[in-house]
Amino acid sequence: MSTMQHTDVLIIGAGPSGSSAAALLRQKGYQVTIIEKQHFPRFSIGESLLPQSMVFLEEAGLLDTVREHVEQFAFQFKNGAAFLKGAQRSFYDFREKFSDGPGTTWQVRRANFDHLLAQQAEKYGADIRFGHEVIDVDVAPEHPILTVKDEQQQVYQIQGKFLLDASGFGRILPKFLNLESPSDFPVRRAVFTHIEDGILNDPEFDREKILITVHAKDPRAWYWLIPFADGRSSFGVVAEQDFFERYGFKGSADEDLETLLKRILADEESLSHVLRKVKFDMPVRTLVGYSADVKHLAQRNYALLGNAGEFLDPVFSSGVTIALKSSSLAIPLVDQLLQGQPVNWTEQYEKPLRAGIQVFRAYVESWYSGEFQDVVFSKNQEDKIRRMVSSLLAGYAWDSSNPIHKNAKKRLSTLAEYCRDPQLQQTEMNGA
Structure with a gap:
């Protein structure tokens, strides 16, 4: 094994949280090394961004490079979310929201999007080592050490003054440091692919919105369609x-996933009509048991970013937003620490980050219980209520001025009751 290598900040993973963290650190002049097992571009889901993400991309100096490649990579302008359940239709326009900030974004192929962010981080001076795999982690020393294997099977060690885990579903630190904590969500499976949708000029379909369809026979099941x-x-x-x-x-590995997905689509009449000209021309994949949590998000010399720390559910497309928010919160604290100032990672990072995650969690739980579905498809929403809901769907889960932010689970339940019965007053919704 060669002599120990050194850097200021080590990052595991070059996805959105890793690349944005690297870009933010380079703004402050730190040497950054990213260890990334895969080569980019690589396939990933999570293609529907939220407008809140635009704030964090701009902060990291990454928004312009995305904007410059919109046409090249067919990124789709997005201004909201549409919902379908049998004959019921509903939508939210994110430009009509309670919170300040952008109301539009894009729907992106993550292979291209993630690669753009990583390339821009490299232009800013980050050292990204694609095809390198972390095979051991040592956080016992003051400065953590990674043992890494490259594509030639050569093993080396690299030490940083701080370590960030942005490995996403790879969850490197949770696995090596025994930080895994079981999610309290039921085990769910996603079956997915990219398709030729055949609906470019269909007046019944708005390409500027993600479409979320509730299965008519089982409201716990839902489809995404991200154009x-x-x-x-x-x-x-x-x-x-x-x-x-x-x-x-x-659930076996050799089952025909394309046939399965086609069969499930055919059983939903309304969505089948939307996708009546669909062509399946890419492999169908599956992911099961994706919801995850950890015992803590940070300690004295490392922190977990994005999905490496906690992943909820894909239903409201919160993954990239949480990833970028985690980088935005963590990097000023890393800077503070490297400047020799004390950092309370629980109070300054974990609690603020989880405050927004808990709001997303309330929405996810309310969706699967059916309460939020009642809200979405209700005709009894006042404009003020719609704007509050629209803000959270747009990713502004950290806006504590939104009345739904506080005690989100309880307030969503109250809102569902109000939407079912127009005679009820939304007193709690307008309260403190």
């Missing part, structure tokens, strides 16, 4: 395992 600007879309279905078993799926 790109070139007639293609990301398409998938999410449900618990028993749902898939009803379609004959047992």
Whole structure:
């Protein structure tokens, strides 16, 4: 093994949280090394960004490079979310929201989007080592050490003054440091692919919004349809395992996922009509048991970013927003620490980050319980209430001035009752 290498900040993973963290650190003049197991571009889901993400991308100096490549990569302008359940339709326009900030964003192929962010981080001076794999982690010393294997099977060690885990579903530090904590969400499976959707000129479909469809026979199951600007879309279905078993799926690796997804689509009349000209021309993939949590998000010399720390559910597309928010919160604290000032990672990082995550969690739980579905499809929402909901769907989960932010779970339940019965007053919604 060669002599120990050194850097200021080590980052595991070059996805959105890793690249944005690197860009922010380079703004402050720190040497940054990213260890990334894969080569970019690489396929990933999570293609529907939220407007709140634009704030964090701009802060990291990454927004312009995305904007400059919108046409090249067919990133689709996005201004809201649409919902479908049988004959019921609903939508939220994110430009009509309670919170200040951008109301539009894009729907992106993550392979291109993530690669753009990583390339820009490299232009800013970050050292990204693609094809390098972390095989051991030592956080016992004051300055953590990674043991890394490159593509030639050569092993080396590198030490940083601080370590950030941005490994996403790889969850490197949770696995090596035994930080895994079971999620209290039911185990759900996603089955997904990219399709030629055949709906470029269909007046019944708004390409500027993600479409979320509730399965008419099982409201716990839902489909996403995320259109790109070139007639293609990301398409998938999410449900618990028993749902898939009803379609004959047992969960083995050799089962025909394309046939499964087609069968599930055919069982939803309204969505089948939208996708009546669909062509399946890419491999169908599956991901199961993706919800995850950890015992803590940071300690004296390391912190977890984005999905490496906690992933909720894809239903409201919160993953990239949480990832970018975590970098935005963490990097000023890393700077503070490297300047020799004390940092309370629980109070200054974990609690503020989890405050917004808990709001997203309330929405996810309320969606699957059916309460938020009642809100979405209700005709009894006042404009003020719609704007509050629109803000949270747009990713502004850290806006504590939004009345729904405080005690979000309780207030969503109250809102659902109000939407079911127009005679009820939304006293709690307008309270403190």
